[in-house]
Amino acid sequence: MRIPIVAGNWKMNTTIESAVGLVQEMKGELDKIPGIEKVLCPPFVSLSTVGNLIKGTSIELGAQNMYFEMEGAYTGEISPPMLKNLCQYIIIGHSERRIFFGETNEMVNKKLKAALKIGLIPILCVGENLKEKEAGKTEAVITNQVSAAMQEIASLQKTVIAYEPLWAIGSGKAASATQANTVLNLIRNIITKLYDEQTAQSIRLQYGGSVNSNNIGEFVEMPDIDGVLVGGASLKAAEFLSIVEQTSKIKQAK
Numbered sequence: 001m002r003i004p005i006v007a008g009n010w011k012m013n014t015t016i017e018s019a020v021g022l023v024q025e026m027k028g029e030l031d032k033i034p035g036i037e038k039v040l041c042p043p044f045v046s047l048s049t050v051g052n053l054i055k056g057t058s059i060e061l062g063a064q065n066m067y068f069e070m071e072g073a074y075t076g077e078i079s080p081p082m083l084k085n086l087c088q089y090i091i092i093g094h095s096e097r098r099i100f101f102g103e104t105n106e107m108v109n110k111k112l113k114a115a116l117k118i119g120l121i122p123i124l125c126v127g128e129n130l131k132e133k134e135a136g137k138t139e140a141v142i143t144n145q146v147s148a149a150m151q152e153i154a155s156l157q158k159t160v161i162a163y164e165p166l167w168a169i170g171s172g173k174a175a176s177a178t179q180a181n182t183v184l185n186l187i188r189n190i191i192t193k194l195y196d197e198q199t200a201q202s203i204r205l206q207y208g209g210s211v212n213s214n215n216i217g218e219f220v221e222m223p224d225i226d227g228v229l230v231g232g233a234s235l236k237a238a239e240f241l242s243i244v245e246q247t248s249k250i251k252q253a254k
């Protein structure tokens with residue numbers, strides 16, 4: 001049995017003050033939703049504050065990025081040990097990191113290794129862009145991103161993988177549930193080849209890209225979709241709560 005997992009990636013939104021407001025608005029209800037992991041990923045500056053607010057609840061915390069070196073002269077960067085006692089999850093290789101900050105597959109691989117070494121649970125993001133999709137290259141791109149990220153990693157531990165097609169992020173044009181499930185099923189097959197069947201069956205896979213309270217049901221009805229990574233809709237308490245509630249209900253009924 002895979003425990004469903006919904007994470008809210010707040011991206012570069014909220015100040016410390018508005019982050020506090022958002023958490024206060026939803027934490028009571030969110031805490032009560034059973035049978036599902038709920039992860040909030042605020043910006044770095046709010047991690048500590050949000051962490052204190054959710055202490056003693058069932059809500060977990062994640063960071064949106066980190067550097068792969070453990071310490072040193074890397075002005076402006078955040079290291080794995082800095083996050084280790086602050087949060088449980090770490091988003092790695094988000095497409096916005098790859099596009100705007102030049103993150104390569106090699107860097108993603110180093111970050112994944114660093115997260116596993118320090119004991120943070122990675123949420124590894126992969127996804128093809130529109131051009132690649134239209135050229136029929138989705139399978140090749142995903143296979144390449146997943147295998148490159150996992151180079152020389154003996155055990156994935158609790159790693160989560162999120163399929164986030166770039167054309168679906170922030171566009172209001174989500175993938176269809178079938179499209180998303182097909183790619184996540186492909187990822188499970190890649191994991192079987194790279195590791196083994198047991199790892200592939202136990203690894204948790206998410207879909208991300210324009211998920212909201214209206215379309216969540218279709219996604220989490222799918223057998224290979226264990227949860228979602230939510231951007232815009234995670235900044236609205238009622239929306240995020242509804243997404244988590246629906247996921248919990250649908251997965252519990254299965």
Ligand code: 13P
Pocket residue numbers: 009094164168169170171172208209210211229230231232233
């Ligand atoms: P949106 O939900 O805003 O499309 O963003 C998805 C995403 O990139 C989550 O990491």
